[in-house]
Amino acid sequence: MREKMNGDSIWQTQVLERITVLEDKLSSLEKKLELPARPQAAQPDADLGTGQEDLEFISLKQLNMESRIGEFGMAWLGNIVLLFGILFLTQYLQNLELNLLSPMIGLLAAGGVYAAARYTRTSLPYMSRLLNYNGHLLLYFSALRFHVLPGSSLIDNSIIGYGVVLLVILAFFMLSFRNDSQIMLVMTLIMSVITAVFSPGTHLMLSVLVGISAISIAGAVRNNWWTGLTIAILLVYFTYIIWLFGNPFISKKFVIIPEHQFGHAYLFTCALSFSFLGLIKKTSTRKEASLNSIILLNGLGFSLIFSLMVPAFFSGNYYLHFGLIAAFCLGYSIYLQSLKTWKVIPAMYAIYSFMALSMTIIGVYQFPLAFFLLAIQSLLVLSMALWFRSRFIVIMNTLLFFILLTTYLSLGDRLASINFSFALVALINARILNWKKERLEIRTELIRNLFLLTGAVVLLFSLHQAEPSQYVSLSWALTAMLFFVLSVLIKNKKYRWLAIFTMIITVLYLFLVDLKNVSLGYRIVALLFISVISMGISIFYSRRLKQKE
Numbered sequence: 001m002r003e004k005m006n007g008d009s010i011w012q013t014q015v016l017e018r019i020t021v022l023e024d025k026l027s028s029l030e031k032k033l034e035l036p037a038r039p040q041a042a043q044p045d046a047d048l049g050t051g052q053e054d055l056e057f058i059s060l061k062q063l064n065m066e067s068r069i070g071e072f073g074m075a076w077l078g079n080i081v082l083l084f085g086i087l088f089l090t091q092y093l094q095n096l097e098l099n100l101l102s103p104m105i106g107l108l109a110a111g112g113v114y115a116a117a118r119y120t121r122t123s124l125p126y127m128s129r130l131l132n133y134n135g136h137l138l139l140y141f142s143a144l145r146f147h148v149l150p151g152s153s154l155i156d157n158s159i160i161g162y163g164v165v166l167l168v169i170l171a172f173f174m175l176s177f178r179n180d181s182q183i184m185l186v187m188t189l190i191m192s193v194i195t196a197v198f199s200p201g202t203h204l205m206l207s208v209l210v211g212i213s214a215i216s217i218a219g220a221v222r223n224n225w226w227t228g229l230t231i232a233i234l235l236v237y238f239t240y241i242i243w244l245f246g247n248p249f250i251s252k253k254f255v256i257i258p259e260h261q262f263g264h265a266y267l268f269t270c271a272l273s274f275s276f277l278g279l280i281k282k283t284s285t286r287k288e289a290s291l292n293s294i295i296l297l298n299g300l301g302f303s304l305i306f307s308l309m310v311p312a313f314f315s316g317n318y319y320l321h322f323g324l325i326a327a328f329c330l331g332y333s334i335y336l337q338s339l340k341t342w343k344v345i346p347a348m349y350a351i352y353s354f355m356a357l358s359m360t361i362i363g364v365y366q367f368p369l370a371f372f373l374l375a376i377q378s379l380l381v382l383s384m385a386l387w388f389r390s391r392f393i394v395i396m397n398t399l400l401f402f403i404l405l406t407t408y409l410s411l412g413d414r415l416a417s418i419n420f421s422f423a424l425v426a427l428i429n430a431r432i433l434n435w436k437k438e439r440l441e442i443r444t445e446l447i448r449n450l451f452l453l454t455g456a457v458v459l460l461f462s463l464h465q466a467e468p469s470q471y472v473s474l475s476w477a478l479t480a481m482l483f484f485v486l487s488v489l490i491k492n493k494k495y496r497w498l499a500i501f502t503m504i505i506t507v508l509y510l511f512l513v514d515l516k517n518v519s520l521g522y523r524i525v526a527l528l529f530i531s532v533i534s535m536g537i538s539i540f541y542s543r544r545l546k547q548k549e
Helices: 002-033 052-095 101-119 125-144 158-178 182-198 202-223 226-244 263-279 288-313 318-339 345-365 369-388 391-411 416-435 446-466 469-490 493-517 520-548
Strands: none
Touching (some): 052 101, 052 125, 101 125, 125 158, 158 182, 182 226, 202 226, 202 263, 226 263, 226 288, 263 318, 263 345, 318 345, 318 369, 369 391, 391 446, 416 446, 446 469, 446 493, 469 493
């Protein structure tokens, strides 16, 4: 027994010695195979990326890209091919007039895809999600085959046929909220628009758009789905264009429908629904810039559709509709301003109300008389800007004023009262901007200088149009003197610059125009009068300089 134990210990000792020898040999072999480190002098450019670490990083990146394409790209490709394969199969059965079998096969395929998605939800979550989306699409297209799609006659009653599709869509909307999935919401919105386009009448088609508006607003308010809301607004107004032009996808014609069929009521409902987003409260997740873009997009879409509807259906009484729009937007802007929740949105509705009011004035008073009231309206807009403390309204008012003035001058039918109204409004605007610039937090003089210069030029133009030719120079000289007196009274040097500018223009006009066309007596009077005013201004500046010294 003892001999056996001694033999075992000797055997264990020999094994340990062999293991030690093998370890030594492996260590020496590893040292021989190890690559030598590069000297520091051979690495002047560390960013060239030619080292072993860079090669390993590139290999890892390529492997990562290959894995992503293999896992995600092939999943997308497989699901797309599966979807189209099943759709072509159901269409083939439909062509064989197997009207019952075609949607049934589609429903069975959708159920199979849902089952596969449920089976792989733990092991393959990304594949499971795509399969779910695939199942939704198959279920939707199977529902369309009961009645909606051309050639489908399984259900003859259109109300029941479209009711089935709308129930499927409603279930998808509820599922998107339950799963907190904005992607599914957008997919369901597109399904809703497709259903609206295939609908047989105006009221069903536009009612679907009202439903889309309400659901997308709920998603934005509850789940902050602002991207989904933006897509919904684009889809709604795009579908309105399709409706307005007679649904060319179905009728194969691109002409405006002959009757409005009260479609404008649905349009106003959608626009009002999106407008009420201004009533929501500000939170950390609700950025004002995002909401501003939503409100602006809604206004642009509504304006585009309604501007197409007005000449087609409301050319005789369009000012009534614009009057209602102006009243609502003005009251709504005042209410939003009283809430003090948002800063720009009340100003946007105030500007829109004045634009609608301009269209109302044009419809009631016609041109050119409407220009007089439109020019006066600029003062009302500026007063609203002072109340709202809004630079945005000031900027928009400036743009609208100059667009209006340019339009008036380009038409050619001018009246003296309108000419003077534009000049006085420009000068009064400039004065108000200087008077209340702290309230408006305006840090630049550009807008005020623009109004001042425009007012002076338009005033000279108005005098030129209103006065007989022999009195133009004298009236301009009196205007220069008036500017100079105003500069002294209100102690503002900009009016002195206007006086100097006016005197230079007057002298140029006198020598280039009047000396050729007026009598000698008038030339003498005009020259002496202008000379006296010019020297008086010069004496004022001389004394002012001496007082400063």
